[in-house]
Structures are given as C-alpha cells and as structure tokens.
Amino acid sequence: MARQRPSGALDLRRRLGWGLLLLSLLLCAPLRAAEVLLTASEDNPAVRTFSAELAAHRPQDQVRFVPLEQLPAPGQLPSATRLILLDPQSLDWRLQDPQGPATLVLRISRLQAEQHLQGLHHPGLSLLWSDPPPSRQLHLIRKVLPQVRRVGVLYSEDSQFLLKELRAAAQSLGLEIVAEPWDSTHDSRPLQNLLRNSDVLLGLDDPKLYNPKTVKNLLLSSYAQQRALIGPNAGFVRAGSLASTYSDQQDWLQTLDSLLEQAPNRWPRALYPTAFKVLSNPQVARSLGIEEIDPQAVARQLSEGEQRP
CATH class of the missing domain: 3.40.50 (Rossmann fold)
Structure with a gap:
C-alpha cells in the first residue's frame, strides 16, 4: 500500500505556493494608492x-x-x-x-x-x-507640403539653442533649415529675407518672436510671398497659420495617467506627450492653393510613423 504524505507537509507546500503566487502578482501589479x-x-x-x-x-x-x-x-x-x-x-x-x-x-x-x-x-x-516636438513638426511639413525642401526658421537669442536639434531632424527627412536671427521684431527685413529664401516658415515656440504684436506682420508677410506658416502652436493656426501639431488637456491627462502607473524612478528626464492632434486652417489652405488637410488622418499617420522603430 502506498505511503501517504503527512497532511501538515502538504498544507505547508500549498501555503508556500499561494504565498509565492501572491508575491508575484503584487510585484507585477501597477502601483496603487499614491x-x-x-x-x-x-x-x-x-x-x-x-x-x-x-x-x-x-x-x-x-x-x-x-x-x-x-x-x-x-x-x-x-x-x-x-x-x-x-x-x-x-x-x-x-x-x-x-x-x-x-x-x-x-x-x-x-x-x-x-x-x-x-x-x-x-x-x-x-x-x-x-511645445510641439521639432521632428513632429517637420514630419507634418513633409506630409502636407511634400514639395518643400527649404524650411525657414526665425530665431532669437533665447531660441537659438534649438537650431542644432532642428537641423539634425531636418537632415534625416531630406530637408534644409534656413535660419535667420530676428533681433528686433520692429525690423521686417530678416523676415522678408527668410521668406524669399525658403519654401515654408516653421514657427518656434518663442514668445519674443511669435506673440499678439507680431502675428499680423508674420501672417501678412507670409501670405504676400505665398509661403505657409507651420506652428508654432494651435493658437497661431486659429489666427492664420496653416497647421500645427499640439496636445490638448485630454492628451496631457493621458500622458500623466501613463506616468503615474510607473514607479517615479522610471520617469524620463524629459518627455513630449505621445498623444497629440493636428489642427489646420482650411481657409488659409485655400488661399495658398494647398489641398485641404484632413487633421485626423494626418495625426494618425504621424503617430503611426513615430511608433515604428
């Protein structure tokens, strides 16, 4: 007759097994009650x-x-x-x-x-x-203005440090950054010179250059030269630039929700929201003879491109 295992030893093994299972579930579960x-x-x-x-x-x-x-x-x-x-x-x-x-x-x-x-x-x-990622804005230009090669960028002393990153991102897309310092927004010559030497204007999120006092000059000058302005933000699109990527409050909440699921030691040093939208100005597109933009379709294509390795 087979010898039976003592019930006490069997109960101990069961308890250890359940304990290990519970521990593994706790370690794998997202952090709670923060x-x-x-x-x-x-x-x-x-x-x-x-x-x-x-x-x-x-x-x-x-x-x-x-x-x-x-x-x-x-x-x-x-x-x-x-x-x-x-x-x-x-x-x-x-x-x-x-x-x-x-x-x-x-x-x-x-x-x-x-x-x-x-x-x-x-x-x-x-x-x-x-501010929108420079690479994302350049991909937007590539998508809605495929014929463009020279991207004009106005910069101030504050935003000059962004040019290196912009040039690296542009090079990977076969684009050229044509940069022009704009030390005094009362002097339109740098803006006019840049518009003559570029195919499109990309606005940086630089309040010295892009603000309520400069918006009229920027938009009228770009229209006169038949040059589209991309960015620098959703507010400028509503005012008269062609298009921009942007993240709204729901996108920020989604980003925060994702980060708060992680332990703080896994938070990145810096991050652009992965969730974003595209805003376009159909009236501006028509006035520049540009095919109407489907913001949802373009945002989806840009997002899919960023998700691919």
Whole structure:
C-alpha cells in the first residue's frame, strides 16, 4: 500500500505556493494608492478643473490641488508624494530645495526650461514639454507640403539653442533649415529675407518672436510671398497659420495617467506627450492653393510613423 504524505507537509507546500503566487502578482501589479499633489502659484478654475479630471482618471490615488503659498519647502513633503507642477513659479519653488519628492513639471516649454534651469540637471525632475516636438513638426511639413525642401526658421537669442536639434531632424527627412536671427521684431527685413529664401516658415515656440504684436506682420508677410506658416502652436493656426501639431488637456491627462502607473524612478528626464492632434486652417489652405488637410488622418499617420522603430 502506498505511503501517504503527512497532511501538515502538504498544507505547508500549498501555503508556500499561494504565498509565492501572491508575491508575484503584487510585484507585477501597477502601483496603487499614491499621493498625487498638484500645485501652482495661482488658484483658479482652470487648475481646479484639471486636478478634478486627473482625480477622475486616478480613482485609486489620492489626488489633490494645493496652492503654492500653502505648501512647505519641498524637502518637508513626504518622499512618497508624486508632485506635479503647473507653472514656472512652482518650478522656481521646487528648484530652491535639492530635497523633495519626485516631480513632474507639466507643460513647460523648451525655452522656459532653458531660462529656469540654465542647463543644470536636477535629478528629481521630469520635464513634460509643451511645445510641439521639432521632428513632429517637420514630419507634418513633409506630409502636407511634400514639395518643400527649404524650411525657414526665425530665431532669437533665447531660441537659438534649438537650431542644432532642428537641423539634425531636418537632415534625416531630406530637408534644409534656413535660419535667420530676428533681433528686433520692429525690423521686417530678416523676415522678408527668410521668406524669399525658403519654401515654408516653421514657427518656434518663442514668445519674443511669435506673440499678439507680431502675428499680423508674420501672417501678412507670409501670405504676400505665398509661403505657409507651420506652428508654432494651435493658437497661431486659429489666427492664420496653416497647421500645427499640439496636445490638448485630454492628451496631457493621458500622458500623466501613463506616468503615474510607473514607479517615479522610471520617469524620463524629459518627455513630449505621445498623444497629440493636428489642427489646420482650411481657409488659409485655400488661399495658398494647398489641398485641404484632413487633421485626423494626418495625426494618425504621424503617430503611426513615430511608433515604428
């Protein structure tokens, strides 16, 4: 007759097996019940709405907004907190203290980061860029204006550092960057010279050059030369540029949701939102004799191109 295993040993093996299974499930499961703290220098309906929408996306977390003036020094916050900064003033506050929780800096432009960080690397920060990726904007030009070869770019002392990245991205697409400094926006000669020597104008997110005071001159001059302006943002498309990629609030919420699923030590140093849309101005396209753009189709094609290795 076969010898039976003692029931105590069998129960122990079962308990160990269930324990190992539970441990593996816990290790593989996404992080839960995180303390997510949003802050900004101003308490207004826009930031409250954004915070409420993020909380709706993250019901398993404790998501709250606290005005900057009500917070202690960053180093006094619990280390497990996931901190989200919503404006440059809150970034300056965070930079004053080398200690503090892992921090996502939301919707900061490349120029703002250059001005506030001054080239320094802060190990606790992840920067989420607000301006469209240069490569994405160039791919947009390639898609809607396939005949274009020379891309004109105005730059100031603040945005000059972006040219190296732009030229590298353009070269991979067979495009040439024709850059012109615009030191004084009251002098139209650099703009006119650039329009004569390029096929399209690509706007950088540089408030010195692209702002309500310059928009009329930029758009009228480009129309006169029959040159399309791409970018620099959705606001300029509504004002009269041809098209731009951009990320709206839902895209940002999707990006944040994805990052908050990860451990903070896996957050990237900097990131452009992977979710984005394309906005075009049909009236401008018609006036320039350009085929009407299907924004959803173009956005889908650009996104598919970025997902391919």
